[in-house]
Amino acid sequence: MGAVGLARWQFAITTVYHFFFVPLTLGLSIFVALLESKYVSSGDETYKRMAKFWGTLFLINFAMGVATGLVQEFQFGLNWSGYSRFMGDIFGAPLAIEALLAFYMESTFLGVWVFGWDKLSKKLHAAMIWLVAIGSNLSAIWILVANSFMQHPLGYKLENGKAIMTNFVKVATNPNVLFQWPHVFFSGMTTAGFFVLAFTAYHMLRGSKDKKFFDLSFKWASIYGLIGIIMVIAVGHFQGQFLVRHQPTKMAAAEAIWETEKPASFSLFATIDQSHQRNPVDIKIPYLLSFLSYNNFSGKVVGLKDLQKEFEQKYGPGNYVPPVAITYWSFRLMVGAGLLMLLFALYAVALIGKKKPSWFLKVLEWSVFLAYLATSTGWIMAEVGRQPWIVYGLLKVKDAVSPNVPAWNVAFSLIAFGVLYGLLMIADVYLLLKYGHEEPAEVAGETSAAMAY
Numbered sequence: 001m002g003a004v005g006l007a008r009w010q011f012a013i014t015t016v017y018h019f020f021f022v023p024l025t026l027g028l029s030i031f032v033a034l035l036e037s038k039y040v041s042s043g044d045e046t047y048k049r050m051a052k053f054w055g056t057l058f059l060i061n062f063a064m065g066v067a068t069g070l071v072q073e074f075q076f077g078l079n080w081s082g083y084s085r086f087m088g089d090i091f092g093a094p095l096a097i098e099a100l101l102a103f104y105m106e107s108t109f110l111g112v113w114v115f116g117w118d119k120l121s122k123k124l125h126a127a128m129i130w131l132v133a134i135g136s137n138l139s140a141i142w143i144l145v146a147n148s149f150m151q152h153p154l155g156y157k158l159e160n161g162k163a164i165m166t167n168f169v170k171v172a173t174n175p176n177v178l179f180q181w182p183h184v185f186f187s188g189m190t191t192a193g194f195f196v197l198a199f200t201a202y203h204m205l206r207g208s209k210d211k212k213f214f215d216l217s218f219k220w221a222s223i224y225g226l227i228g229i230i231m232v233i234a235v236g237h238f239q240g241q242f243l244v245r246h247q248p249t250k251m252a253a254a255e256a257i258w259e260t261e262k263p264a265s266f267s268l269f270a271t272i273d274q275s276h277q278r279n280p281v282d283i284k285i286p287y288l289l290s291f292l293s294y295n296n297f298s299g300k301v302v303g304l305k306d307l308q309k310e311f312e313q314k315y316g317p318g319n320y321v322p323p324v325a326i327t328y329w330s331f332r333l334m335v336g337a338g339l340l341m342l343l344f345a346l347y348a349v350a351l352i353g354k355k356k357p358s359w360f361l362k363v364l365e366w367s368v369f370l371a372y373l374a375t376s377t378g379w380i381m382a383e384v385g386r387q388p389w390i391v392y393g394l395l396k397v398k399d400a401v402s403p404n405v406p407a408w409n410v411a412f413s414l415i416a417f418g419v420l421y422g423l424l425m426i427a428d429v430y431l432l433l434k435y436g437h438e439e440p441a442e443v444a445g446e447t448s449a450a451m452a453y
Contacts, residue, residue, distance in 0.1 A: 018069050027191050029106075030189070060431045082402065086394075106132045145172055158394075191372070200217045225345045255289060258303050263297055263298050327381055334377040
C-alpha cells in the first residue's frame with residue numbers, strides 16, 4: 001500500500017474514532033441541561049442528582065473528544081499538504097470561528113459548571129450547562145460548514161490552483177449544512193438517549209436502590225431518544241433527495257445502480273461485482289427508490305455507467321465511480337440500525353410507568369452500539385461515497401496528499417496513532433463503566449470530593 005492509501009487509512013481511523021465521542025457530547029450536553037433546568041423549576045433534588053450523575057459521564061466523554069479531536073487538525077499538516085494548500089483559504093474562517101468562539105465557549109463554561117455547584121445560584125448554574133450545550137453544537141455547525149464545502153463547493157473562485165473564498169455567507173449557509181447539521185444534531189440526541197437507557201437498564205436489572213432516579217432516567221431518555229431517531233429519519237430522507245441532485249454518484253453507489261432506471265427500484269440486498277459493473281444477486285422493491293428520491297413513483301435515477309460517461313466529458317479521463325460495496329453496505333447498516341432504534345424507542349416509551357421486561361432491559365444494555373454503528377457508517381458513506389474527490393468536482397484525493405512524505409513515514413504515524421487511540425479507548429471504556437455502574441450517590445460523592453480537592 002502506497003502513501004495515498006496509508007494516509008487515507010490514517011485519516012479514516014482517527015476521524016471515525018473521534019466521531020465516537022462527538023454525537024454523545026452534542027446530545028448529552030443538552031440532556032444534562034434539560035435535567036438541571038427541571039431541577040431549577042421543580043426543586044426536586046432527584047433531578048439535581050441526575051444532572052450530576054449523567055454530567056459526570058458527559059465530562060469523561062468530552063475529555064476524550066477533545067484529545068482525539070486535536071489530532072484531526074494535525075492530519076492536514078502530516079499527510080495532506082496538497083489539500084491544505086488548496087483549501088486553506090476556505091477552511092481558515094470556519095475553523096477559526098469554531099476554535100475561538102465555540103470551543104473556548106464550551107470549555108470555559110464547562111469548567112464553571114463543574115466547580116460552581118455550591119458557588120452559583122441555581123439559575124446561573126443551569127445557564128452554564130446551557131452555554132456548554134450551545135457551544136458544543138455551535139462547534140459542530142462550523143466543522144460541518146467546512147465539511148459541506150468539500151461536499152458541495154460554493155462561494156469560491158479558483159486562483160493559482162487554490163480555492164479562494166469570495167463569499168463567506170455562501171460558504172457559511174451552504175445548503176448541504178441545512179441537511180447535514182440537523183442530521184448530526186438529532187443523531188446526537190439519539191446516541192445520548194440510548195446511552196442513558198443502556199446504563200439505566202443495567203441498574204434496573206440489578207435492582208438499584210435508587211428506583212425513582214432510574215425510573216425518571218428511563219422516562220426522559222426514552223422520550224429524548226425517540227424524538228432524536230424520528231427526526232434523524234425525517235432529515236435523512238430530505239438529505240438523500242438533496243444528494244440525488246448534487247452528488248448523484250454517491251446515491252447511485254449507495255443503491256449499487258449501474259444502469260439508469262425510470263422508475264427506479266430500491267435494493268434490499270445485493271452482491272456487488274464492481275470490476276464487471278454488475279450485481280449477481282439483487283433483491284429489489286419496485287418503484288420505491290423513485291419515491292424516496294423524488295416523492296413520486298416515476299422519477300429517474302441515473303446509473304453509475306451513465307454518470308461515469310458524464311463525468312469523463314466534464315472532468316476528463318479517470319474513474320469516477322466510488323467504492324460501491326462500502327457505500328452500499330454502510331448505507332444499509334446505517335438505515336437498519338436506525339430502524340431498530342426506532343422500534344426500541346417506541347417500545348421504551350410505551351413502557352414508561354410500567355414494569356420493564358428483563359429481556360428488553362438486556363437488549364437496551366447493548367442497544368447503544370446501534371447508535372455508534374449508525375453514526376460511524378453514516379460518515380463512512382458520506383466520505384467514501386464522495387470518492388475519488390476530496391473536494392467534490394474540484395480536487396481528487398490522489399492530488400491532496402503530501403508529495404514528499406514517504407509511505408513508511410505514514411505507516412509509522414498510523415501505527416503510533418493506532419496504539420495511542422487503543423490505550424485511550426481502554427481508559428475511556430474503563431471510566432465510563434466505572435462511574436456508569438456505580439450508584440448515583442457514590443458518583444455524586446466522588447465528584448464532590450474531586451471538586452473540593
